[in-house]
Amino acid sequence: MKETPTTATPKKILFVNTKAPYGSSLARDALDALLAASAYEQDLSVLFLGEAVFQLLRNQNPKDIGMKSLAATLPVLPMYDITQIYAQESALSTRGLSIDDLVLPVKVLGADEIAALMGSQGAILSF
């Protein structure tokens, strides 16, 4: 396999989350991929769209359904130098959520800002 060109200019890579936290393991898999990606010195950001904003909720207790809590892992993102964390404004408002309900400081984006964010990326990984 080809090796990652680590000396090249960092590429802007956006991870887009679209799934609710526990109905499938895709939310966990997206987080694992994001943490793995943090080792490669790229310009990473992450966006929570639609049902995925539920991944960010405080006070998750999925132990009762045999799952590990995403809310226990998400707060480590800034320690992995992942600080560009975004949530969709309408996804929060239609679910009656505010940034005070979330485990991470996120920047809330409207539709136009999301379009601009996506347009500025070198690659998008959608989960």
Added chain:
Amino acid sequence: MKLSIAVYGAPHSSEASESAYRFASAACSMGHSLIRVFFYHDGVHNASSLAIPPQDETQTTQRWQALALEFNIDLVVCVAAALRRGIVNTEEAERYDLESQNLGKGFEISGLGQLLDAAVSSERLVSFGH
């Protein structure tokens, strides 16, 4: 154009691998360079050599193998997703003392870094599967 593909869906139960294959095949036949197909989440089932679909249905694993051979494509399976779902190569089968291995020829098991590497080294990374 340099392309990579991520597949998150299992064959038969999801349309993802069918769509991914058709996209891959079309891109290659149009002269694009498909660097890697990365199988993650339920997509790792695409690599199973023990799946026996009826003869008149799509032979998913063989089809990926043939395409990879013809166009020199990396077929990479995420190790964490694969081990969770019982997709193992000889090395992992020995490590965990399993009865058999079932990773199809031409596929290789590697880490999630290969997904990021695909995003970095390709002009487009196209995801299939949800």
